Amino acid sequence: MIESILPAAVVAVEVxxxxxxxxxxxxEEPVIAKAVDKRRREFTTVRHCARRALARLGRPATPILPGDKGAPQWPDGIVGSMTHCAGYRAAVLALDTDLHTVGIDAEPHVPLPEGVLAAVSLPEERAHLAALGSDVHWDKLLFAAKESVYKAWFPLARKWLGFxxxxxxxxxxxxxxxxxxxxxPxxxxxxxTGFSGRWVVDNGLAVTAIAVPTKAD
Structure with a gap:
């Protein structure tokens, strides 16, 4: 599913x-040693996806440890992003000669809990969503898009970006x-000054992706 919203240079693995x-x-074991079972399964499977993607890029299996602000530390020459939610895990990777950065997010396609939209959006965004219609849970898609923005932003800027x-x-x-x-950055x-992204709603999920190509592309 996520491959449909990413460029051909990206290797995507989802389960x-x-x-x-x-x-x-x-x-990786010490990072997750004290976690509850749900967190451990998410952490493990998304790294399994990432290592499958690395193999498709001709790279060996390697530990994928959280770094600054929890961002995954990729091998030299690799850019990537991971996401997980109930019933879904995915990792997408590319060579840094093809992409500067990539950011993905997946969320269950259900409305945000009451009060959350006001906390994660601007007034003009809420007006924009209200004009889009009701066939998509745009509030959840907005949340997913902003998560993708942050994941694409952080490897380039190395600092926080708020909603x-x-x-x-x-x-x-x-x-x-x-x-x-x-x-x-x-x-x-x-x-x-901004990012262009793509989105898809399928299999009960709202999925967003941003990929910033190098000039060579």
Missing amino acids: YDDPPEAVLLPE SDARVEFDPAGTFRATLLVPG VVEGVEI
Whole structure:
């Protein structure tokens, strides 16, 4: 599913359960040693997906440890993103010669809990969502889009980006645009002022993705 909203340069691996062959590497065990079973299964399976993606890129299996702000530490030459929610885990990876960054998120396609939309959106975003119609839970899609924005932003900027620091607008045809409301990182001599992304709703999930290609693309 997620492959449909990502460029061909990205290797995507997704699963809808926790396969028995999904195991942690010894270096990863201490990170999750005290976690509850649900958290452990998510952590394990999404890394299983990532290692399958690494193999498709011709790279060996390697520990994927949380780094600054919890962001995964990828091997040299690799950019990637991971996501997990109830009934879904996915990892997407690419060579850094093809992409500068990638960010994905998946959420159950149900409305946000009461009060959450006001906490994660701008007034103009709420007005925008209200005008889009009711066939999609746009509030949850907005949340997923902002998560993708942060995951794409952080490897480039190496600092926090709040929900109110980017304004998202959706095209019902399956794309979105996130305009940064704070100074963006400079990549190849150019300041990034926003991100373009794609979205899909399928299998009970709201899924969003951002991929920033290199100039070579």
